[in-house]
Amino acid sequence: MNGAQNLLVRVVENRRLTSEILQLRMEVAPDWGPPAPGQFVQVECLPDRPFSLRRPFSIARFRRLEDRAELHLVYAPVGDGTREMARLAPGDAVTLVGPLGRGFRPVRDRVPVLVGGGRGIAPMLMLSDSFHREHPKGMILFGVRRSGQLYELTDVPFPVRIATEDGSAGFHGNVIQLLDELLVTRKITPDGHALYACGPNPMLHALSDWAARHGFPCQVSLETLFGCGFGICAGCAVPVRSGDEETSDEFGRYRFACIDGPVFEGDRIDWEGVRE
Ligand SMILES: Cc1cc2nc3c(=O)[nH]c(=O)nc-3n(C[C@H](O)[C@H](O)[C@H](O)COP(=O)(O)OP(=O)(O)OC[C@H]3O[C@@H](n4cnc5c(N)ncnc54)[C@H](O)[C@@H]3O)c2cc1C
Ligand code: FES
Incomplete structure (x- = not known):
């Protein structure tokens, strides 16, 4: 355990x-x-x-x-x-x-961009604490659907950009659209920044596709359904793309989110098979 x-x-x-x-x-x-x-x-x-x-x-x-x-x-x-x-x-x-579980693994020499969707902001708080000395220029993007999920992030070492889908505060749109804006204005670049994210699976799927399209390293913390939480029940199996050697099942198709994750490289997940 x-x-x-x-x-x-x-x-x-x-x-x-x-x-x-x-x-x-x-x-x-x-x-x-x-x-x-x-x-x-x-x-x-x-x-x-x-x-x-x-x-x-x-x-x-x-x-x-x-x-x-x-x-x-x-x-x-x-x-x-x-x-x-x-x-x-x-x-x-x-x-x-x-x-x-296995947490986030810092990508060397890249400024961190931490992306939290709704309650998925939770692990980004601790991650920002751990990054701030080495990467004082990091940033947090906090995306929510509606203002009922939004609260002020006090006591975080990085500037916070808010994105609301209902336009009630900050950037009007989702975090992917906010990332588009940051890319176009060259506030983030594929060779200077790395993405770390947690949130609903559809958001993580879209973010992983976006990161792969634009060449950003990207790690995501998945919220799959869990049973035991320590590798016994297989209730948290996550399908991975073929070619991934480190799988938890004998067929090489799955990893267990509770012991191999919950953090994975976004491009290793076979998103079509993930429950949304
Ligand atoms: C690694 C990990 C970290 C998590 N971190 C947080 C966190 O920081 N804050 C937080 O609020 N929640 C987090 N969750 C989700 C949280 O575990 C579920 O919301 C919780 O188990 C629901 O329990 P319940 O008895 O209230 O609801 P249930 O009655 O069990 O379920 C209520 C609803 O929530 C859905 N649900 C249950 N478990 C999950 C899940 N794991 N992911 C998505 N939907 C689920 C069910 O399908 C159902 O629709 C995390 C999940 C994982 C796997
Ligand atoms: S939750 Fe039981 S194996 Fe992962």
């Missing part, structure tokens, strides 16, 4: 950031982790329901304080588990497993 530990942690704060997004801060032991950007934790959201599966969440932030550490998640209540999570209050106990 990647050396991950099963942990009992305490809620410090569970705060609404927008009508659709919350932030959960939890206190963890000071020697936990440290997690790498793009890794995730499996949270027991429904402890009172027998046989319920833990739910995966990207690690949004990890902070070591004097005698403790804090783990932050940014999440949307979309079903039973996450709605139960939204009821957690300071002092409540939560069980989780992690850190799990």
